Amino acid sequence: MRFPIRPFDKVPHFDFMHLRAFWLWSSAAMVAATFVLLAMIGLNYGIDFVGGKMVEAKLAKPISVAEVRAVTEEAGFEGSVIQQYGADDVYLIRLPGNIPATQTAEAENSVMAGLSKAAGGAELRRVEFVGPQVGEELRMKGMLAMLMSITAILIYVWARFELRYGLGAVLALSHDVILTIGIVAIMKTEVTLTALAAILTLIGYSLNETIVIFDRVRDNRRKYPNRPLREVINLSVNQTLGRTIMTGGSVFLVLWCLFLWGGEAVHDFSRILIIGVALGTYSSIFVSSSALLALEEWYRKMANDDAASAKVETKSSKKS
Amino acid sequence: MGQISLFVRILVVVVLGIATLLALPNVMSPETRASLPSWMPNKAMNLGLDLQGGAHLVMEVDMNDVATRATENLEDRVRAFASENSIGYTNLRIAPMAKTAENQGHGAVELTLRDVAQADLLKTELVRDGIQVEVGADGETRLFYTEATLQEFRKRALQQTLQVLRSRVDQFGVAEPLIQQQGSSRVIVELPGVQDVNRAKAAIGKTAQLTFHLVDDTIAPSAVVVPANRTRFYEERGTGENMVKVPLIVQKRPSLTGEMLTSAAAAFDQNGAPAVDIAFDSRGTRIFAQLSTQNVGKQFAIVLDGKVYSAPVFREAILGGRAQISGNFTTAEAQDLSAILNAGALPARVNVVEERTIGPSLGADSIKAGSVAIVMGTIGVMIFMFLFYGLFGLAANIAVIVNLILLVAVMSLLGFTLTLPGMAGIVLALGMAVDANVLIFERIREEVDHGQKPLAAILGGFQGAFRTIFDGHVTSLIAGIALFMFGTGPIKGFAVAQIIGLLASLFTSITLTRWIILAWMHRARPSRLPL
Numbered sequence: 001m002r003f004p005i006r007p008f009d010k011v012p013h014f015d016f017m018h019l020r021a022f023w024l025w026s027s028a029a030m031v032a033a034t035f036v037l038l039a040m041i042g043l044n045y046g047i048d049f050v051g052g053k054m055v056e057a058k059l060a061k062p063i064s065v066a067e068v069r070a071v072t073e074e075a076g077f078e079g080s081v082i083q084q085y086g087a088d089d090v091y092l093i094r095l096p097g098n099i100p101a102t103q104t105a106e107a108e109n110s111v112m113a114g115l116s117k118a119a120g121g122a123e124l125r126r127v128e129f130v131g132p133q134v135g136e137e138l139r140m141k142g143m144l145a146m147l148m149s150i151t152a153i154l155i156y157v158w159a160r161f162e163l164r165y166g167l168g169a170v171l172a173l174s175h176d177v178i179l180t181i182g183i184v185a186i187m188k189t190e191v192t193l194t195a196l197a198a199i200l201t202l203i204g205y206s207l208n209e210t211i212v213i214f215d216r217v218r219d220n221r222r223k224y225p226n227r228p229l230r231e232v233i234n235l236s237v238n239q240t241l242g243r244t245i246m247t248g249g250s251v252f253l254v255l256w257c258l259f260l261w262g263g264e265a266v267h268d269f270s271r272i273l274i275i276g277v278a279l280g281t282y283s284s285i286f287v288s289s290s291a292l293l294a295l296e297e298w299y300r301k302m303a304n305d306d307a308a309s310a311k312v313e314t315k316s317s318k319k320s
Numbered sequence: 321m322g323q324i325s326l327f328v329r330i331l332v333v334v335v336l337g338i339a340t341l342l343a344l345p346n347v348m349s350p351e352t353r354a355s356l357p358s359w360m361p362n363k364a365m366n367l368g369l370d371l372q373g374g375a376h377l378v379m380e381v382d383m384n385d386v387a388t389r390a391t392e393n394l395e396d397r398v399r400a401f402a403s404e405n406s407i408g409y410t411n412l413r414i415a416p417m418a419k420t421a422e423n424q425g426h427g428a429v430e431l432t433l434r435d436v437a438q439a440d441l442l443k444t445e446l447v448r449d450g451i452q453v454e455v456g457a458d459g460e461t462r463l464f465y466t467e468a469t470l471q472e473f474r475k476r477a478l479q480q481t482l483q484v485l486r487s488r489v490d491q492f493g494v495a496e497p498l499i500q501q502q503g504s505s506r507v508i509v510e511l512p513g514v515q516d517v518n519r520a521k522a523a524i525g526k527t528a529q530l531t532f533h534l535v536d537d538t539i540a541p542s543a544v545v546v547p548a549n550r551t552r553f554y555e556e557r558g559t560g561e562n563m564v565k566v567p568l569i570v571q572k573r574p575s576l577t578g579e580m581l582t583s584a585a586a587a588f589d590q591n592g593a594p595a596v597d598i599a600f601d602s603r604g605t606r607i608f609a610q611l612s613t614q615n616v617g618k619q620f621a622i623v624l625d626g627k628v629y630s631a632p633v634f635r636e637a638i639l640g641g642r643a644q645i646s647g648n649f650t651t652a653e654a655q656d657l658s659a660i661l662n663a664g665a666l667p668a669r670v671n672v673v674e675e676r677t678i679g680p681s682l683g684a685d686s687i688k689a690g691s692v693a694i695v696m697g698t699i700g701v702m703i704f705m706f707l708f709y710g711l712f713g714l715a716a717n718i719a720v721i722v723n724l725i726l727l728v729a730v731m732s733l734l735g736f737t738l739t740l741p742g743m744a745g746i747v748l749a750l751g752m753a754v755d756a757n758v759l760i761f762e763r764i765r766e767e768v769d770h771g772q773k774p775l776a777a778i779l780g781g782f783q784g785a786f787r788t789i790f791d792g793h794v795t796s797l798i799a800g801i802a803l804f805m806f807g808t809g810p811i812k813g814f815a816v817a818q819i820i821g822l823l824a825s826l827f828t829s830i831t832l833t834r835w836i837i838l839a840w841m842h843r844a845r846p847s848r849l850p851l
Contacts, residue, residue, distance in 0.1 A: 004710035004851065010769060056682070103672075105518040125682040127517070131673035134378065145806030152798045160791060194741060197803060197811045201748070201818070204799025208752075208792040212759065215788040243762040247755040250704055254751030257697040258744055263689030265370075266744045273748075 020290035034182030046192040051135035060121030062088040071114035086264035172288035176206040180276040202276035209284035248281035342729035368739035373680035374512040385668040387426035408434035433459035477667040491659035523656040530578030533570035535619040541567040555628035580604025584661035586654040594654035595646040605641025613637040690743030697747040715836040716757035719828040726824040742813030749821025756829030759785040
């Protein structure tokens with residue numbers, strides 16, 4: 001094997017655009033499926049967005065979920081969500097809904113007292129309480145942040161390139177974000193502020209991937225003005241393929257480091273990004289370039305139709 | 321051709337030197353930091369609450385309470401004004417007002433004037449204080465604060481709350497607390513390293529409205545109907561399941577309030593139970609002396625936030641302006657209460673609307689986990705770059721280390737807080753930062769494939785990749801800034817790490833990596849690039 005390793009010895013010649021209809025339609029189908037899924041099972045919102053109280057407790061010795069449940073029920077919190085968190089002696093307990101009793105310190109005190117009795121000692125590691133109003137505000141703010149960054153990015157790409165590039169990029173990026181959210185829903189990952197931060201990071205990352213390819217498309221169009229766009233896009237994707245794989249690889253690598261060693265608190269965060277980065281890498285190669293070509297062809301068809309109809313009009317006006 | 325300008329070299333060296341100095345305190349022990357000469361930076365990154373443990377509370381001032389209190393004060397004001405100006409009236413009361421565009425449905429003071437002609441006096445005098453006076457033909461009069469005035473009150477209440485919370489937190493001796501306004505009705509309170517959060521929360525959030533009321537024993541405490549100028553409070557006796565609530569009918573208007581205190585101190589009563597000694601100011605002393613002289617043998621109630629703490633009997637005239645609050649206290653509660661009373665009452669009720677509390681052991685675990693992830697991420701990326709780009713990868717690895725130093729330096733310099741998501745941000749920034757170098761190296765490979773000579777290929781690679789690097793960084797920055805604007809606490813820390821990491825990698829990739837590679841080229845003059 002030669003050193004340094006090269007994924008491809010020369011610029012590869014894959015014909016990505018050949019199957020563009022397939023990439024686009026399968027992506028569209030998956031996005032549609034995600035919407036159906038979201039409508040059916042919805043997202044598992046954490047307390048950050050719906051309000052509530054959560055308690056993390058480290059016990060002196062591991063006890064079973066059932067035993068923990070017995071404690072919470074005795075404390076008057078039936079329907080608590082109980083989850084082992086990282087280790088078998090650490091529990092994350094989400095007290096149900098917004099019943100007023102959960103709002104005071106008595107809630108965690110009674111639960112902790114019960115746990116302490118059941119496990120022979122318990123340490124309160126974390127309490128998070130979010131009032132219903134704050135939860136609603138955070139939800140609004142989160143939506144706003146997502147829309148804001150997508151809009152800002154669209155404007156930037158529009159200014160630097162052309163509108164159809166911007167649209168192509170935003171399409172690919174929405175694709176990544178929506179599918180990632182779909183997987184989050186399937187895995188029942190709790191949607192917290194950190195999860196939202198992961199999604200926002202993904203927006204930046206996914207776009208970065210696409211921009212690199214589009215940048216190359218623009219360069220190559222100047223370089224080879226007479227080649228058909230399809231060929232130019234294919235060439236550009238192939239030329240940047242090494243880079244796409246390398247950068248995706250290094251980001252993937254650090255994300256796995258985070259996932260494996262970063263602790264329970266960044267687990268969901270890194271998991272979401274691992275999924276998102278995989279999707280983003282896929283979509284930047286297959287979806288964004290296919291979308292760009294489709295948009296371009298559609299534009300051209302529109303322009304042709306316009307020209308044709310303009311001709312017809314001038315003819316008819318001459319006659320009259 | 322292919323030289324790095326002197327300016328860039330100096331810039332890189334100076335930036336690197338300063339950054340190293342700024343970043344160094346972070347790897348020193350606090351003792352070493354303290355012993356540094358004064359010219360050296362000695363500030364390490366602040367650790368966020370999630371790393372050092374502590375409480376993050378968001379408290380909301382109950383603005384309805386502000387309006388209610390304003391109306392109650394207005395009632396007093398009107399009564400005093402009427403008696404000063406001998407305005408005859410009947411049926412003075414507080415009545416709820418219908419919600420209109422003008423007001424938000426808070427209360428109004430209503431009364432019936434005996435002489436409608438006196439209405440003008442009310443109007444001209446009170447209107448100046450932002451009070452709206454509406455008089456009907458039959459003398460039916462309604463007075464209320466205009467929305468603008470109430471708005472002013474709300475603003476003032478928030479400011480006062482900030483002030484009181486500050487002095488309360490000071491009384492509790494928390495190191496480096498943060499008390500900050502959020503929006504128009506909230507206050508963020510951060511208490512790093514606090515162990516007993518419940519105690520702190522109870523103490524800080526207490527309204528602490530202390531009032532003294534004369535007890536009216538002519539009405540049965542359990543009477544169903546209480547006259548308008550009387551009110552019922554309860555005293556809690558006993559603890560836990562044995563607790564009973566004993567009702568007490570008192571005059572609605574307090575004779576004295578906590579505003580007339582000069583100091584409070586934890587003490588013990590004659591039975592040796594914890595209690596709080598209080599001392600009145602001169603006005604309070606005068607009123608208390610008068611009250612006790614006139615009411616020897618009668619009972620009065622000491623009420624805190626609507627709860628009777630004790631209801632002693634005046635055995636004699638008390639002229640020294642001192643009193644004692646006893647009740648169901650533990651020693652800690654007595655201490656907390658005296659601290660709160662010293663700091664003053666809150667102008668209105670406050671509610672905790674958000675709380676995030678991290679225990680110290682979890683914080684320590686997070687620091688450990690975050691550090692391991694950063695170290696593993698760095699090593700992983702460096703091995704990755706070396707495997708795929710060989711010698712060039714080594715140049716990129718130097719840039720990776722420099723990026724890390726720059727990141728830590730800037731965060732220390734600007735006083736940003738390091739949080740666990742912030743540490744995740746650093747790990748991620750490491751992975752993304754190599755992107756710039758990857759773009760450059762891949763371009764160089766292409767140039768080589770196109771038959772370029774080594775130096776030309778390198779220069780072409782750097783040049784060709786620059787615009788892409790720039791575009792990529794700007795778009796990522798946009799997302800980072802959106803995150804920063806949206807984020808609270810820990811998430812902000814993540815955004816900051818992302819943004820600084822991006823800027824650092826932009827800087828190193830176009831200066832440092834280029835310099836290293838060109839310097840190596842000039843020395844080695846390879847005929848073939850080892851890429």
